[in-house]
Amino acid sequence: MAVVMNSSSDQKRLTQTPLLKIWVPWMSCSHNRRRGSSVPQFCNSPTMIVMVGLPARGKTYISKKLTRYLNWIGVPTKVFNVGQYRRQAVKTYKNFEFFKPDNEEAMNIRKACAAAALSDVATYFTREYGQVAVFDATNTTRERRAIILNFAKERGYKVLFVESICEDPEIIAENIKQVKFGSPDYADRDFEEAMEDFVQRIDCYRASYMPIDDEKDRNLSYIKIFDVGSRYLVNRVQDHLQSRIVYYLMNIHVTPRSIYLSRHGESELNLLGRIGGDSGLSPRGQKYANALATFIKNQNIKDLKVWTSHMRRTIQTAETLGVPYEQWKALNEIDAGVCEEMTYEEIQEHHPEEFALRDQDKYRYRYPKGESYEDLVHRLEPVIMELERQENVLVICHQAVMRCLLAYLLDKAGDELPYLRCPLHTVLKLTPIAYGCKVESFYLNIEAVNTHRDRPGNVDVNRNPEEALQTVPDHI
Amino acid sequence: MKHRSPSEQHHGKRARAPADCLTSQEAMDDKAPSNPRELTQNPLKKIWMPCKNGLPENHISQRRVCMTNCPTLIVTVGLPARGKTYISKKLTRYLNWIGVPTREFNVGQYRRDFVKIYKSFEFFRPDNEEGLRIRRQCASAALNDVRQYLTSGGQVAVFDATNTTRERRDTILQFAEQNGFKVFFVESVCEDPDVIQENIVQVKLGSPDYTNCNSDDAVEDFMKRIKCYENSYETLDEVLDRDLSYIKIFDVGQRYLVNRVLDHIQSRIVYYLMNIHITPRSIYLCRHGESELNVKGRIGGDSGLTPRGKEFAKKLSHFIQTQGISDLKVWTSQMKRTIQTAEALNVPYEQWKVLNEIDAGVCEELMYEEIQENYPLEFALRDQDKYRYRYPKGESYEDLVQRLEPVIMELERQENVLVICHQAVMRCLLAYFLDKTAEELPYLKCSLHTVLKLTPVAYGCKVESICLNVDAVDTYREKPENVEVWRLSEEALLTVPAHQ
Numbered sequence: 008m009a010v011v012m013n014s015s016s017d018q019k020r021l022t023q024t025p026l027l028k029i030w031v032p033w034m035s036c037s038h039n040r041r042r043g044s045s046v047p048q049f050c051n052s053p054t055m056i057v058m059v060g061l062p063a064r065g066k067t068y069i070s071k072k073l074t075r076y077l078n079w080i081g082v083p084t085k086v087f088n089v090g091q092y093r094r095q096a097v098k099t100y101k102n103f104e105f106f107k108p109d110n111e112e113a114m115n116i117r118k119a120c121a122a123a124a125l126s127d128v129a130t131y132f133t134r135e136y137g138q139v140a141v142f143d144a145t146n147t148t149r150e151r152r153a154i155i156l157n158f159a160k161e162r163g164y165k166v167l168f169v170e171s172i173c174e175d176p177e178i179i180a181e182n183i184k185q186v187k188f189g190s191p192d193y194a195d196r197d198f199e200e201a202m203e204d205f206v207q208r209i210d211c212y213r214a215s216y217m218p219i220d221d222e223k224d225r226n227l228s229y230i231k232i233f234d235v236g237s238r239y240l241v242n243r244v245q246d247h248l249q250s251r252i253v254y255y256l257m258n259i260h261v262t263p264r265s266i267y268l269s270r271h272g273e274s275e276l277n278l279l280g281r282i283g284g285d286s287g288l289s290p291r292g293q294k295y296a297n298a299l300a301t302f303i304k305n306q307n308i309k310d311l312k313v314w315t316s317h318m319r320r321t322i323q324t325a326e327t328l329g330v331p332y333e334q335w336k337a338l339n340e341i342d343a344g345v346c347e348e349m350t351y352e353e354i355q356e357h358h359p360e361e362f363a364l365r366d367q368d369k370y371r372y373r374y375p376k377g378e379s380y381e382d383l384v385h386r387l388e389p390v391i392m393e394l395e396r397q398e399n400v401l402v403i404c405h406q407a408v409m410r411c412l413l414a415y416l417l418d419k420a421g422d423e424l425p426y427l428r429c430p431l432h433t434v435l436k437l438t439p440i441a442y443g444c445k446v447e448s449f450y451l452n453i454e455a456v457n458t459h460r461d462r463p464g465n466v467d468v469n470r471n472p473e474e475a476l477q478t479v480p481d482h483i
Numbered sequence: 484m485k486h487r488s489p490s491e492q493h494h495g496k497r498a499r500a501p502a503d504c505l506t507s508q509e510a511m512d513d514k515a516p517s518n519p520r521e522l523t524q525n526p527l528k529k530i531w532m533p534c535k536n537g538l539p540e541n542h543i544s545q546r547r548v549c550m551t552n553c554p555t556l557i558v559t560v561g562l563p564a565r566g567k568t569y570i571s572k573k574l575t576r577y578l579n580w581i582g583v584p585t586r587e588f589n590v591g592q593y594r595r596d597f598v599k600i601y602k603s604f605e606f607f608r609p610d611n612e613e614g615l616r617i618r619r620q621c622a623s624a625a626l627n628d629v630r631q632y633l634t635s636g637g638q639v640a641v642f643d644a645t646n647t648t649r650e651r652r653d654t655i656l657q658f659a660e661q662n663g664f665k666v667f668f669v670e671s672v673c674e675d676p677d678v679i680q681e682n683i684v685q686v687k688l689g690s691p692d693y694t695n696c697n698s699d700d701a702v703e704d705f706m707k708r709i710k711c712y713e714n715s716y717e718t719l720d721e722v723l724d725r726d727l728s729y730i731k732i733f734d735v736g737q738r739y740l741v742n743r744v745l746d747h748i749q750s751r752i753v754y755y756l757m758n759i760h761i762t763p764r765s766i767y768l769c770r771h772g773e774s775e776l777n778v779k780g781r782i783g784g785d786s787g788l789t790p791r792g793k794e795f796a797k798k799l800s801h802f803i804q805t806q807g808i809s810d811l812k813v814w815t816s817q818m819k820r821t822i823q824t825a826e827a828l829n830v831p832y833e834q835w836k837v838l839n840e841i842d843a844g845v846c847e848e849l850m851y852e853e854i855q856e857n858y859p860l861e862f863a864l865r866d867q868d869k870y871r872y873r874y875p876k877g878e879s880y881e882d883l884v885q886r887l888e889p890v891i892m893e894l895e896r897q898e899n900v901l902v903i904c905h906q907a908v909m910r911c912l913l914a915y916f917l918d919k920t921a922e923e924l925p926y927l928k929c930s931l932h933t934v935l936k937l938t939p940v941a942y943g944c945k946v947e948s949i950c951l952n953v954d955a956v957d958t959y960r961e962k963p964e965n966v967e968v969w970r971l972s973e974e975a976l977l978t979v980p981a982h983q
Contacts, residue, residue: 021787021823029834030822225738238725241739244757247896254754257741287522319522322531326520334530336882376785382836386886396747 053132059170070143089144092120100192106211168229264398271320273455280482283347296327298451340405344377366466369425431455554633560670571643590644593621601692604707668729764898771820780982783847796827840905844877866966869925931955
């Protein structure tokens with residue numbers, strides 16, 4: 008693999024890393040040069056995203072969602088929820104009086120919690136390779152924000168404030184219902200009690216709330232979100248990462264809706280145990296398409312958008328629905344490069360080392376002249392962005408693609424992602440609720456071959472073929 | 484011939500369904516689900532589409548990239564010298580490049596066509612009845628042309644004028660409502676005298692209005708012109724205009740106020756506008772040094788540099804040093820030849836997979852002669868429509884543009900950048916900067932061992948071509964005369980450049 012260069016030239020040799028298939032100089036490791044990910048580096052210094060806003064304004068919702076998104080696109084991110092620290096420190100929550108501005112003891116506890124959270128942020132950046140920390144708290148006073156800014160400045164962290172402003176009583180009430188009642192703080196309270204206490208809690212903050220000031224704070228980087236996204240004020244975006252964060256925040260919404268994920272119906276190549284290719288549906292696959300049409304009809308979905316890839320099998324499946332659909336090239340199955348249309352047995356026979364490397368790190372492994380799951384995530388990002396903008400959508404795609412989308416929606420990490428179960432002839436209905444996603448799985452009762460290959464026990468390059476092929480599902 | 488893998492190295496987005504389609508329920512009731520339409524693969528773009536009797540049906544999802552259901556009217560707002568025309572032209576260029584047919588309509592142009600000779604700022608005085616009448620007429624004429632454009636294939640029209648009064652904007656809103664167009668306002672607010680001054684120097688002094696004026700007189704007149712608008716200027720108001728869709732840009736991008744983004748295209752426009760800047764800088768584009776496969780006349784692949792290619796890399800390094808560029812970012816693809824080239828520069832660089840060369844699918848590593856021999860039909864189709872033609876199991880230039888969009892977005896954010904890439908990729912990037920059409924793009928000349936230095940100036944881009952004087956094979960194949968599928972081999976291969 009290494010390129011033999013003229014010894015007279017002072018150019019270094021290049022070698023291609025076996026897993027990622029990235030060309031790097033032969034002896035590069037010690038340099039501080041960024042190498043080999045399919046995604047360009049977003050920023051050099053760690054970034055703190057600091058939430059601002061009264062309780063029940065969606066700060067935690069935004070924090071968790073943003074964190075999920077950033078981790079999915081490959082930016083190590085973590086949420087630091089100060090309320091969590093408070094619940095650790097004060098085992099039992101009595102009532103809103105804890106939050107009264109004249110409650111000195113409570114004030115001290117709360118300050119200590121914020122400090123503890125900040126300390127953990129520093130640890131996350133310096134020792135755990137974190138890149139973004141989302142500091143989720145009300146941060147409603149200038150004084151508190153000044154402390155955070157100092158903290159960040161001392162350590163060379165960038166700061167982006169995200170303020171959520173909302174005075175619509177309906178939204179706030181809905182908010183409280185969806186997430187506050189489930190909170191540990193109100194575990195043994197009834198509906199009315201909890202609501203009343205929480206409203207008084209909000210009032211405790213109101214008097215001292217100082218929103219980010221467009222004049223005084225004009226040198227800070229921030230985005231203000233008004234009324235759940237009808238308006239935004241964006242100030243001094245510093246770099247690529249902040250630009251992406253702002254773009255993401257401006258595309259998400261809270262309108263109730265469902266996302267349906269399904270693979271194409273069983274294909275001819277599926278039956279033969281062959282990966283990739285562009286084959287058509289098998290007879291059972293066609294039956295599934297019919298069943299899917301009936302299923303969708305019975306779901307009575309308003310304004311459903313249907314998306315497919317450019318590959319015949321997804322389009323054939325969509326055609327049966329009899330509704331308009333959009334073809335996205337980005338939804339095409341992972342490119343298996345030289346292994347396209349091979350069975351696992353053939354891959355083991357012709358490329359045993361590749362086969363082993365894939366089992367060692369299935370997420371980052373790139374097929375020769377093909378792609379990796381990591382590459383897939385990168386090309387699916389615009390699909391995710393558009394999914395966020397849309398409401399009811401049915402995505403008819405492929406196994407690896409569906410795993411990536413599912414991982415985003417269910418917050419699954421890179422090591423789990425390539426092993427998520429996405430069987431043929433099963434529709435997953437995902438409905439956002441509270442801070443996460445409800446999943447309903449519908450198997451449409453049409454038999455299909457199994458295409459899920461578990462990670463085998465032995466992933467060493469020196470394993471025997473039997474060990475490698477142990478987990479290969481049956482096929483013709 | 485071994486089948487090549489469909490290398491999916493891109494973000495693709497295809498056609499959107501139109502507004503007037505049936506609801507899911509209605510549509511499903513009409514069609515019998517057990518009789519799906521047959522699919523056939525369109526020979527040019529390799530898109531699967533339903534067909535009847537072997538002929539493709541007019542299928543909705545095959546429409547070109549259509550990011551909005553109804554046409555959109557972008558309306559600029561702002562005092563003179565606030566960058567409205569700069570933004571209009573740039574936005575138009577970007578939207579056209581990503582495949583959204585867009586055109587700008589500059590009302591000042593209409594005025595210049597009507598009032599042949601510009602005398603002075605007095606024309607713009609608010610009490611100049613005659614002037615007002617003419618200006619209103621020009622605005623109407625422009626709106627008429629907008630209507631014409633948006634109802635005959637155009638998707639976005641940029642209405643570039645001051646539009647500083649609520650009255651004028653209401654007129655436009657009514658016009659849009661009557662015609663079913665969505666409206667998105669882009670207001671530029673700036674009070675920094677330095678920025679305004681620089682603006683005037685860059686674009687106003689060269690304007691036809693001031694051809695026979697010396698600089699000082701021109702600036703003085705223009706300042707008075709701005710004054711004419713100031714008194715009646717009604718900025719977009721957070722309360723009064725809360726139901727409108729708009730973005731307000733403050734101080735060349737320090738701050739943005741975004742209100743009621745309605746759809747995908749508006750969201751993309753906002754994202755783009757929030758990423759552009761006007762800090763002076765240069766973008767350097769070049770290809771990798773000559774590669775082993777280049778000299779053999781073979782396309783694609785992942786070969787290394789020839790000795791001449793390495794020579795180029797060294798010279799590139801010297802060239803970059805002599806340019807004395809501050810904070811230069813260097814980007815390459817993930818193919819060996821670009822990385823080898825960058826290595827010679829001895830500076831940190833970033834590898835982008837999306838900068839990889841166009842995937843020629845089953846034709847990877849073939850010579851043109853071999854393509855003609857084995858895939859004569861494909862070869863002809865490619866010559867018929869080189870922009871849209873997709874290699875079997877490969878990509879088209881159109882696909883390339885889609886996957887390069889994040890590169891363009893990041894190039895807009897950055898300052899000095901050197902992009903070491905490939906022939907087709909460089910053509911796409913160049914077409915964006917120089918506003919080339921889809922027909923021109925695949926035939927842009929991007930020779931080996933030549934650096935293009937692009938410097939934004941006024942409303943466009945200055946291009947300097949620097950040949951680093953290292954010999955290299957020619958990889959440019961002209962469109963041959965005969966592009967018919969039944970042409971002879973000789974006719975097909977007429978324009979193939981020489982190789983080993």
